[in-house]
Amino acid sequence: MRVVVVGGSGHIGTFLVPRLVRAGHEVINISRGVRGAYLDAPEWEQVRRVVADRQREDEEGTFGDRVAGLAPDVVVDLVCFTLDSATALVDSLRGRAGHLLHCGSIWRHGPSHHGPISETSGTAPVGEYGIQKDRIARMLKEETASGGLVTTSLHPGHIVGPGWPPIGPLGNLDPAVWHALSAGHPLRIPGIGAELMHHVHADDVAHAFEQAVAHRDTAAGEDFNIVAPTALNVRGYAHAAAGWFGQTASLEPVSWEEFGRTTTPEHAATSWEHLYRSHCISIGKAKALLGFAPRYEPGPAVLESVRWLIEHDELEVARPLVV
Template sequence: MRVTVIGGSGHIGSFLVPRLVRAGHDVTNISRGTSKPYTDAPEWQQVHHVTADREAEDRGGTFGDRVAALKPDAVVDLVCFTLDSAMSLVQRLRGEVGHLLHCGSVWRYGHSLKLPIREGSDSAAAPFGEYGIQKNRIALMLKEETARGGLPTTSLHPGHIVGPGWHPIGPLGNLDPRVWQTISAGQPLRVPGSGAELMHHVHADDVAQAFEKAIARRDAATGEDFNIVATTALTVRGYADIAAAWFGHAAVLETVSWERFREDTSREYAESSWGHLYRSQCFSIDKAATVLGYAPRYEPEQAIFESIQWLVEHEQLHVARALGVPAGLSGVPTQPAA
């Protein structure tokens, strides 16, 4: 098949594009051309590259024409963030493309009501925040588009994406590097809330796996939406305990109020923490496993360890003690590559 990936040089695309090439597809990557993929796989030599500024071309009404001109059988859209952008692409590709796959987000859901959160159920509240609201509107629009006989679409909704080359969402639900310095030094980590709040991570390659399977099982995937996460979620306290063990000691946690937490944290990091911990989400992957054959290779701690190890080795994260590998965690997924 001819597959066009929009935003293929990013977190997911860095793993997805090589997968698609290995599967025998003719792949075109549309990106701004400002960054290299996170993985230096040999399959990139077989990829066609198109440079485009999606945001600018959306404003000019030309981006859909650019994609359609490539005459793809399937389009994977990894960088669509507004309903207007999604609708513009759908309208242009309707009747010309066999399958449009959209990358959504688990933040299409609000805070958890019942766990695990399942697609199409009452297990989560309505989304909040512009990002989550837009992602939910896009998913609903795509489902309706396909249901009424329009463009065949599928939306996949990853959790907190982890992989080598970028910082993972940490135990406090933010990207503050001081959290890792504190944990590695065995110093008290101030934790807002109860410490029982949940975060559901997923390795970028597992997300790529899900997209690859959705393309291969188009008939089953068409008109559907899927949660794409690891098999388990982490609590704040559990995450901190697991991470501290990588540095040879137990976590030292101090429970504080949100007011106190905000006093010692930047506004950006505090808002990120609140957004992640207030949602306290844990998701079911039963639908993706049954319909797509999705089988994540990484447990969340394996994916996070791989990310932290890469950052330390490349001197992008400074920690107080050497990073070790405790018994039972090798950093290597337990299942063979799908």
């Protein structure tokens, strides 16, 4: 099939595009610039590249027609963030493409009341990002149920992999956290460290999309959570990460107010956004209907990312990895 991937040079596309080529599909990648994927692969030589500014073309009302004009059998949309943008693409593809797959987020679920959270058991989303992702997923289900375009939405957790920083043990991107853990220094944590984060390796997300493409009839009109088999809480994550450097984590629980005084407003806000949701997500539906079989537990997935950052001088740590 001809598969058009929108945003295929990013985290998921780095692994998905080569997978689709190996599966025998003709692949066209639409991206905003000419930056390459995070990891090189020979399959990219067979990929047609199209440069487009989606935001501008969405404003002009032309992006959907650009995608439809490529005559795709399948469209994989990895960079859609608003209901208006998603609706415009659906309107353009209706009757002109066989399957639209959308990348959502587990933030379509609000703060957890119980776990694991299924596709239908989460609380209402909070924050504009999660609200928009939830609205998109609901619109897509209604589109397919009404006899329109065949759609599927997949909702990854916190995506990790080689080439970019992972969401760290405190739920933020502060590199000082890794230095403290690698040095064996005390690390202040907000609360008692029981809050959960649910990561997923980018290649496991790519695997899920590949399975949804291959099983169109089963995936039609469905939404799927896509995460690692287990989740990490703050203290477990911190102890595992310190161990990668041969250290033992020394954790000091503090109030959120005190935590905010020990870091930047940006890092404190990011920590709050991740930790107060405290997500532990079920992948039972994706396993049953798509044959989703993630290879990575969250710890090894994050370790792969940290190792890459250290080897490429993008993360300063006090001691080398011992694993």
